[in-house]
Amino acid sequence: MKNHTIRGKVAVVGVGETRYYKRGTSPDPEFVMALEAILAAAKDAGIAPTSIDGFASFHDERSTPVRLASALGLKELRFSNLVWGGGGGGGAAAVGNAAAAIAGGLAECVVVFRSLVQSASRRIGQGSAPTTVEGANALTMPYGIMTPAQQYAMKVTRYMHEHGVDRKALQAISLASYHHAQMNPRAVMHGKPLTEQAYDESRWIVEPFRLFDCCMENDGAAALILVAAERASEFTDSPVYLLAAEQGVDYRSGARGHNAPLYATSGFTTLAPRLYENAGVKPSDIDFAQVYENFTGGVLMSLAEHGFFKPEQANDFLVLENLIAPNGKLPLNTSGGNLAECYMHGLELQIEAVRQLRGQSTAQVDGAELGVVIAGPMVAPVSDLIFGTEATL
Amino acid sequence: MTTSETYFATAVSAPIPEADGLDAPYWAGTRQNKLCVQQCSHCDTWQWGPEWICHHCRSFKLDWKEVATQGRIYSWERTWHPPALALKDSVPYLTVLVELPHAGHIRMVGNLLGDPLQKVEIGAEVQAVFEHHDEVPIPYTLVQWKYQ
Numbered sequence: 195m196k197n198h199t200i201r202g203k204v205a206v207v208g209v210g211e212t213r214y215y216k217r218g219t220s221p222d223p224e225f226v227m228a229l230e231a232i233l234a235a236a237k238d239a240g241i242a243p244t245s246i247d248g249f250a251s252f253h254d255e256r257s258t259p260v261r262l263a264s265a266l267g268l269k270e271l272r273f274s275n276l277v278w279g280g281g282g283g284g285g286a287a288a289v290g291n292a293a294a295a296i297a298g299g300l301a302e303c304v305v306v307f308r309s310l311v312q313s314a315s316r317r318i319g320q321g322s323a324p325t326t327v328e329g330a331n332a333l334t335m336p337y338g339i340m341t342p343a344q345q346y347a348m349k350v351t352r353y354m355h356e357h358g359v360d361r362k363a364l365q366a367i368s369l370a371s372y373h374h375a376q377m378n379p380r381a382v383m384h385g386k387p388l389t390e391q392a393y394d395e396s397r398w399i400v401e402p403f404r405l406f407d408c409c410m411e412n413d414g415a416a417a418l419i420l421v422a423a424e425r426a427s428e429f430t431d432s433p434v435y436l437l438a439a440e441q442g443v444d445y446r447s448g449a450r451g452h453n454a455p456l457y458a459t460s461g462f463t464t465l466a467p468r469l470y471e472n473a474g475v476k477p478s479d480i481d482f483a484q485v486y487e488n489f490t491g492g493v494l495m496s497l498a499e500h501g502f503f504k505p506e507q508a509n510d511f512l513v514l515e516n517l518i519a520p521n522g523k524l525p526l527n528t529s530g531g532n533l534a535e536c537y538m539h540g541l542e543l544q545i546e547a548v549r550q551l552r553g554q555s556t557a558q559v560d561g562a563e564l565g566v567v568i569a570g571p572m573v574a575p576v577s578d579l580i581f582g583t584e585a586t587l
Numbered sequence: 588m589t590t591s592e593t594y595f596a597t598a599v600s601a602p603i604p605e606a607d608g609l610d611a612p613y614w615a616g617t618r619q620n621k622l623c624v625q626q627c628s629h630c631d632t633w634q635w636g637p638e639w640i641c642h643h644c645r646s647f648k649l650d651w652k653e654v655a656t657q658g659r660i661y662s663w664e665r666t667w668h669p670p671a672l673a674l675k676d677s678v679p680y681l682t683v684l685v686e687l688p689h690a691g692h693i694r695m696v697g698n699l700l701g702d703p704l705q706k707v708e709i710g711a712e713v714q715a716v717f718e719h720h721d722e723v724p725i726p727y728t729l730v731q732w733k734y735q
Contacts, residue, residue: 321671322672322673323599323600323670323671323672323674324600325600325601326600326601326602326725327601328602328603328604328605328606328610329605330636332602332603332604332605332610332614333602333636333695333696334696335599335600335602336599336600336601336602336729337594337599337682337697337698337729338595338666338670338674338677338680338682338698339664339670339682339696340670341670343668344666344670347664348662348663348664348684349662351662351663351664351709352661352684352709397667397668398665398667398668398679399666399667399668400665400667401665401667402664446642449636449642450636450637450638451635451636451694451695451696452684452696453693453694457661457662457694
């Protein structure tokens with residue numbers, strides 16, 4: 195283990211979220227949701243909101259730090275950070291950046307958050323394609339590749355081809371999220387269980403993704419509050435510590451027109467080894483995984499790249515009983531995930547990881563001490579993190 | 588091979604060369620039924636999509652070379668949910684990723700001509716079909732693929 199890391203230097207002391215709604219049905223504007231989630235996290239931490247001095251988020255967050263700071267009446271802002279890149283790939287990186295700011299003394303109390311309220315109109319498939327496209331888009335969009343599902347489908351198909359992975363493995367991932375949502379009253383799909391048959395019969399979006407392989411679209415907001423580890427006990431009896439957070443891309447993953455040399459990947463082949471090295475743990479030490487289901491195929495590749503099974507073992511490992519709390523080999527997305535709790539760009543996964551380690555999950559893993567959170571598979575950059583209890587320091 | 592039929596009955600987004608000129612030779616080549624991609628003049632490394640600098644030796648001197656209009660299917664997807672209104676009557680449709688082993692294994696995205704419900708074989712040999720769009724303000728050509 196290297197000496198110079200953020201391991202154990204920063205703790206999550208508060209989490210908060212709004213109610214989660216189907217897309218376009220939030221009664222409140224996006225900025226109100228952001229404020230509510232942040233204030234809920236502050237209340238959870240028992241911290242005065244005016245103690246917040248930094249914000250970190252990722253990709254296209256519209257509730258900006260300066261507006262938030264001004265609205266909340268913060269004395270000053272010392273840190274604001276937005277991770278570049280697409281989709282949810284930067285979710286864990288936002289935590290890493292917030293932690294780096296705290297560990298480096300730039301700020302003392304940083305909120306990691308996402309707010310998301312979208313118009314009920316302009317759903318995917320109902321918009322118009324641009325008249326002209328250039329650059330990277332010119333190599334894909336004229337051939338009908340426009341949505342995230344379409345951008346990633348070929349990666350997953352290639353991976354399943356190279357490693358002999360069956361659709362049943364994708365089904366298990368989807369069923370696990372829906373299973374856990376039935377225990378979580380906050381989940382949008384609470385009360386709406388998914389059967390194998392319903393999964394198999396759901397309509398194709400773009401092969402290999404059926405409807406239930408794809409994340410929902412939701413309105414809501416979620417926030418976490420981070421402080422230096424030595425202050426954590428001022429705010430909570432159960433601080434959750436950040437052991438490691440990694441972000442980035444592997445070799446030439448940005449080559450245009452689907453030319454990344456390693457194509458069939460979720461992007462974690464270089465991150466995952468660093469994550470475990472910096473955290474000082476192994477995959478077999480991990481008690482649960484919260485893995486961003488933009489699409490089940492991304493989860494498949496992420497879990498293999500994080501060392502939970504070899505790709506050739508995916509069919510054997512990815513069966514429902516291995517993935518459900520409390521006794522599965524690797525409980526997965528224990529509050530319902532992007533598929534069934536809420537698509538809050540992965541912030542809901544981070545909050546669930548914290549709840550598991552506090553013993554407060556609706557699908558509690560007995561004695562959980564270490565959890566991995568994997569953000570935005572297949573996008574660029576990607577990020578991941580490991581949280582641990584005090585016992586793991 | 589060329590076609591005056593278009594894969595999509597309703598025009599989708601038209602590609603135009605970038606203003607800085609980086610990809611102009613590729614698009615100009617397609618208008619002449621040619622596939623032109625970058626090869627580093629210093630180290631002979633093939634490079635696609637285009638970039639200003641060789642990723643291998645970092646020379647800024649990249650040549651554009653014409654390559655054989657054939658390849659192998661590397662992956663594929665069949666779209667059922669239309670991603671835009673213009674495509675609502677075009678689903679399902681097939682998009683493929685074609686590998687060019689003779690040009691450093693670079694890859695190109697295109698549509699696979701023929702029955703959109705056909706079984707797609709990864710590894711199958713395909714040849715390029717240049718789909719000309721001449722009746723538009725900035726004429727362009729797409730590179731589609733069909734089984735050999």
